[in-house]
Amino acid sequence: MTLSGNLTRDPQRRIGSRTGEPFAVLAMAVNSRRFDRETKQWVVTGTTYFDLLCWGRTGANVLASLHKGDPVVVHGRFRLNEWSSENGSGVNATIDVDSIGPDLTFGTAPFTRGSASYGLERVEEYNPGEPEDVQPDQEAPAAQEPEDDDPAHLADRDGVLDDDAAAEVLARSA
Incomplete structure (x- = not known):
C-alpha cells in the first residue's frame, strides 16, 4: 500500500518486546479531498489515521529526519492491529513501512547518503528559522x-x- 499524508507527531523510538530491537513509531493523517465546483476549492471530506512502524535502518533514519507536520509518502504492508486496555479496546490501521520519504509535492528536501543510528539522542539541532546568533535587525551570515x-x-x-x-x-x- 502506498499513502501520502502528514505526520501528526514526532517519530518515537521504541524497543520491541519480543526482539529487544529498537524501531520507530509514527502517526500519519491521510485526508480524503474532493474539488467543490461551486466554491472552486478543494474540500477535506474525511481523515484516516495510520500508525507507521519503521524497522532497522529505516527507523533510525526516520528518527533523525522527520518531524511532526512533515508531508510524507509511505509504502508498506497494511494490517489491522487489535488492542485492548482497561479503558477499552479498538483497532488501529498499521503500516509496516518498507519505504518512506518527504512528499516533494509540497517542498524541497536535501538528501544525505548514509544512515543514522538508534543512539538515545535525536537530531534536534534542525531549525529552519534564523540562526541563534543573529539578532532580528541583523543580516544572517x-x-x-x-x-x-x-x-x-x-x-x-x-x-x-x-x-x-x-x-x-x-x-x-x-
Missing part, C-alpha cells in the same frame, strides 16, 4: 556558495523554487 550543479542556490531562504527556477532545474535534469 552568508551561506556557503553552492556548487554549480547544485540547484539549492536557486531556492529562496525557505527552500522554495519559483516557476523560473523550477524550469531551470528541470532543464538541467533533461
